[in-house]
Every structure is written in structure tokens, then in C-alpha cells.
Amino acid sequence: MTTLVVCLDRTDDVGRKTGLRSPVVGWEAVRALVTDVGLADPEDSGVNSLLETLRVAQDLRDENEDVVVAVVSGDRESMVSADRAVAHQLDELVAEYDPDSAVVVIDSAEDERLVPIVESRMQVDSVDRVVVRQARDIESTYYLLKQFLADEELRQTVLVPIGLTLLVFPMLATVVGPAEGAAAITTVIGVFLLYKGFNIDELVTGLAHQARESLYSGQVSVVTYVVAAGLTFVGLFAGALGVSSLDDPPGVVIPAMQFAFDSVPWLVMAALTASAGRLLDEAISDEPIRRSYLSLPFIVVSVGLVIRGFSAYFLEQQRVIEPFVVPAYEFGALSNESFAVTAGERLALFVVTAIVISLVGARLASYFSESEPETALVDADVDSDSNTDSSPQSELTDGGPTGSTADADGSDGADE
Structure with a gap:
């Protein structure tokens, strides 16, 4: 067997x-x-x-x-x-x-x-x-702890939060109570875990490095980013003022629509300012302008119009804002009486305008992105033609003295 x-x-x-x-x-x-x-x-x-x-x-x-x-x-x-x-x-x-x-x-x-x-x-x-048995004795455990304590990054990530928790919790438990202290510490730990989980520290480091490089290179976008940040704060402040002016509206929909209605124009201007600075940096540089930077301002305006139109629609339905009234005009033989635009008509006008602007932006971006390679190709052809034309001339120029030298030598030999 x-x-x-x-x-x-x-x-x-x-x-x-x-x-x-x-x-x-x-x-x-x-x-x-x-x-x-x-x-x-x-x-x-x-x-x-x-x-x-x-x-x-x-x-x-x-x-x-x-x-x-x-x-x-x-x-x-x-x-x-x-x-x-x-x-x-x-x-x-x-x-x-x-x-x-x-x-x-x-x-x-x-x-x-x-x-x-x-x-x-x-x-x-x-x-x-086969199942492998591993027995971690006292010596191996001590070795692992020693290796752990020798790692500076692990110490700062694990030991520092634990030490702060053990120090802060007794003080919070004495001042505000154990439950409130535990809730506060849990909140801080949760924020820290999200901070590390989403790699916010790396994002902040990357933004700081990018800002430093922009300052040293003298880019226009540095100034426009600062202006955009200021306009963003103005927009948030305007939205908060609009919400505070409401007379205790029920729910959160109307305050949210009022905030969007008042803050969107400022936020759109901030985004346009930032994109304009970035577009100027691309135009100043030697590289061709990318299509995304060309179409971004139009997309920003389109999105702003859509948000503004929908927020105005909801606010007008709840009679928070008045309907839009087209004033009367008189131009020669043409005359018109003032009339009010309904909420639905206003919304349709905003949406259609946003779609038209986005289409115009996409068309312009496509046109410029297609024309730039052609320009580069024409420049390359011109350079190649100039090199081709100059090479025979250079050869003739180089050949002239050589031939004359040879003739001179030949004549000298004949004389001898």
C-alpha cells in the first residue's frame, strides 16, 4: 500500500x-x-x-x-x-x-x-x-513596547491624546460634571479621528506649500484668492443678516432659501474673482490655457443663477419677497405698461439664462482649446521651414571659404 x-x-x-x-x-x-x-x-x-x-x-x-x-x-x-x-x-x-x-x-x-x-x-x-501557535512571552512584549515608544509619530498619535484625556477629564468632571466632561472629551476625540481619517493635516500642509510657492513666484491668483476670501465672508454675513430679518418662520427651508438668496451673488463674485486670477496666471505662463479654466467662470455664473432662481421662487411663494415688476417704458411709438412676473416665469427665466450661459462657455472653451494647438502647429512649421531654408545657405557659406582655400592651395601648388 x-x-x-x-x-x-x-x-x-x-x-x-x-x-x-x-x-x-x-x-x-x-x-x-x-x-x-x-x-x-x-x-x-x-x-x-x-x-x-x-x-x-x-x-x-x-x-x-x-x-x-x-x-x-x-x-x-x-x-x-x-x-x-x-x-x-x-x-x-x-x-x-x-x-x-x-x-x-x-x-x-x-x-x-x-x-x-x-x-x-x-x-x-x-x-x-497546520495551525501555528505563537506565544508572546514577557521579553517579546517588552521588545514590542520598546519599539512602539521609540517611534515618535506613534507616540504623538496615541500617547498624547490619551495623556490629554486623562488630564482634562478630572477637571471637567469637577467643574461641569462627569457626563458633560465625558461628552466633551468624546467630541474632541471624534474630531481628532476625523481629522486624521480624512488626512486634513496633509491637505493643510499642501495648501500652505502651494500658497508659499505662489507668493514666491509672484502669481496674480494670490491677490484674487484674498479678495475672493473677503467676498466669501461678506456673502456669509449678508446671508446671516437676511435670515435674522425674518419674523420667526417655521421650519428650516425658508431661512435656508433666504440665506442662499442673499449670499449667492457675493459667493458668485468670489468664485469669479478666484477663477479670473487663476485664468490670468495660465495666460501669463508659456503653457496653453486648459479648457477647464476657460469654462469655469461660465459654470459658476450658471450655478449661481439657478440657485438664485430657485431660492427666489420659494421665497416668493411664501410672500417673503415681492414679485418682480417690469417697469413701464416709452420709446418713440413703442410704449408698455408695467407688469409683474410670476414666480414660475422668474424661475424659468433664470434657468434658461443659466443654460444659455453654460452653453456659450462650453463653446468658447472648445473654440480656444482647438485654436491653440493649431497656432502651435503653425509656429512649429514656420520654425522647421526656416531651419530648412537656412541649412543649404549655411552649407554654401561654409563651402565657400573651403573651396576658395582649396583653389588657393591649388594655385600655389601650380606656381611652385
């Missing part, structure tokens, strides 16, 4: 770390493989699987059984190719050694998926799952 003790490796860790091709068959070959894998990666659990394979084979040999030890690996390209590679290698082992049964050794759930492939080709008497 011949028993095949096979160690399965679906992801080909053995081949990747040692460079050997599977199957690896034989007691001495597997024993040498243990050394190679252990030297390549001492922390790999595959070393324990190989040792367990040798141990099972030795126990079966002690019971006077014919044992064939083998290591079968898959492929790293895909799971399907890995399974097919294992199946092909098992067919080779069955054809060469004709085992009556098999003992399968695995060390992960990924390798356990290969067990049905082995069962389809021979009888499987046992499946040996």
Missing part, C-alpha cells in the same frame, strides 16, 4: 521564495526545501507545513507503509490557472507512483479549496490542517 503525503500550496509561495518548480518529490528534496523556504522567509507558515508533511511521512514509515512525500504548488496568475496546475501535477504523481490513498497537509483556507481536486483523483484518508 502506497500513501501519498502531499503538501498543497495554491498561491505558489514556495516557488516564489525559492525559485523551484513543483512538484517537489522525495524525502531529501522536501527536507532541503524546508531549509530554503526558512532562509527566504523564517516567519512564513509554509515552513511549518513542510515540517508537518515530513513528520506525517515519518510516522507512516514507522508503521511500515510505503510513503511518497511531495509538495504541489499552484500558479500566481489566477485561481483557475492555479487549480489547473495543481490538477496537472497530481496527475503526474498518480501516473508515476500510483498511490492507493493520500494524506493532505494544508495551512490555510485558501489551500483547503484544493482538497476536492485531490479527492477526485485518489482516496483521501486525512486532511492535516
Whole structure:
């Protein structure tokens, strides 16, 4: 009776770390493989699987059984190719050694998926799952703590918040009560976790670096960004004043619409100022202006018109603002009486105007982005033509003195 003790490796860790091709068959070959894998990666659990394979084979040999030890690996390209590679290698082992049964050794759930492939080709008497036990003694724990304390970034990220919490909580519990103190500390910890989770520190560092580079390079956008920030604060203040002027409206929809109605013009001017500065920087630089910078002002105005139109619609429906009245005019033979524009007509006018402006912006951006490459191409053609025209002339110019020198030499030789 011949028993095949096979160690399965679906992801080909053995081949990747040692460079050997599977199957690896034989007691001495597997024993040498243990050394190679252990030297390549001492922390790999595959070393324990190989040792367990040798141990099972030795126990079966002690019971006077014919044992064939083998290591079968898959492929790293895909799971399907890995399974097919294992199946092909098992067919080779069955054809060469004709085992009556098999003992399968695995060390992960990924390798356990290969067990049905082995069962389809021979009888499987046992499946040996290797679980590595790791005991962290006092010395290893001390080593890990020492390494942790040696890392400055980890100390600042973990120890500093814990220390501040332990210091602040007793004071808050004494002054405002335990519940309020715990709520305040939880809020601070939540803000800190969000700050680290969204990488706000990296964003702030990047903005500071960009601002410093802009100042040193003398970009126009630095001034326009400052102006845009001021206009933004003015818009927020105007929106807050508009909300405060309301007479206790129910809900939050009307205050939100009033805030948007009063602040949107200022916010649109801020965005236009910032985009104008960026557009001027692009125009001053040698690089062609990107299409996004050309269409951004039109998009900003369109979005502002849409928000302004919808907020005005809701406010007019609730009679917070008066309907828009077109005044009477008299121009020669033409005359007109004043009339009021309804809320729906005003909204439609704002939306249509926004769509027209966005289309005009997209068309202008497309026109300028298409014309710039053509201009660059014309300039390149002109440069190439000038170089082509100048090269024969230079050759003739260079050839002139050479020819004259040769003639002079020839004449001198003749005289001699």
C-alpha cells in the first residue's frame, strides 16, 4: 500500500521564495526545501507545513507503509490557472507512483479549496490542517513596547491624546460634571479621528506649500484668492443678516432659501474673482490655457443663477419677497405698461439664462482649446521651414571659404 503525503500550496509561495518548480518529490528534496523556504522567509507558515508533511511521512514509515512525500504548488496568475496546475501535477504523481490513498497537509483556507481536486483523483484518508501557535512571552512584549515608544509619530498619535484625556477629564468632571466632561472629551476625540481619517493635516500642509510657492513666484491668483476670501465672508454675513430679518418662520427651508438668496451673488463674485486670477496666471505662463479654466467662470455664473432662481421662487411663494415688476417704458411709438412676473416665469427665466450661459462657455472653451494647438502647429512649421531654408545657405557659406582655400592651395601648388 502506497500513501501519498502531499503538501498543497495554491498561491505558489514556495516557488516564489525559492525559485523551484513543483512538484517537489522525495524525502531529501522536501527536507532541503524546508531549509530554503526558512532562509527566504523564517516567519512564513509554509515552513511549518513542510515540517508537518515530513513528520506525517515519518510516522507512516514507522508503521511500515510505503510513503511518497511531495509538495504541489499552484500558479500566481489566477485561481483557475492555479487549480489547473495543481490538477496537472497530481496527475503526474498518480501516473508515476500510483498511490492507493493520500494524506493532505494544508495551512490555510485558501489551500483547503484544493482538497476536492485531490479527492477526485485518489482516496483521501486525512486532511492535516497546520495551525501555528505563537506565544508572546514577557521579553517579546517588552521588545514590542520598546519599539512602539521609540517611534515618535506613534507616540504623538496615541500617547498624547490619551495623556490629554486623562488630564482634562478630572477637571471637567469637577467643574461641569462627569457626563458633560465625558461628552466633551468624546467630541474632541471624534474630531481628532476625523481629522486624521480624512488626512486634513496633509491637505493643510499642501495648501500652505502651494500658497508659499505662489507668493514666491509672484502669481496674480494670490491677490484674487484674498479678495475672493473677503467676498466669501461678506456673502456669509449678508446671508446671516437676511435670515435674522425674518419674523420667526417655521421650519428650516425658508431661512435656508433666504440665506442662499442673499449670499449667492457675493459667493458668485468670489468664485469669479478666484477663477479670473487663476485664468490670468495660465495666460501669463508659456503653457496653453486648459479648457477647464476657460469654462469655469461660465459654470459658476450658471450655478449661481439657478440657485438664485430657485431660492427666489420659494421665497416668493411664501410672500417673503415681492414679485418682480417690469417697469413701464416709452420709446418713440413703442410704449408698455408695467407688469409683474410670476414666480414660475422668474424661475424659468433664470434657468434658461443659466443654460444659455453654460452653453456659450462650453463653446468658447472648445473654440480656444482647438485654436491653440493649431497656432502651435503653425509656429512649429514656420520654425522647421526656416531651419530648412537656412541649412543649404549655411552649407554654401561654409563651402565657400573651403573651396576658395582649396583653389588657393591649388594655385600655389601650380606656381611652385
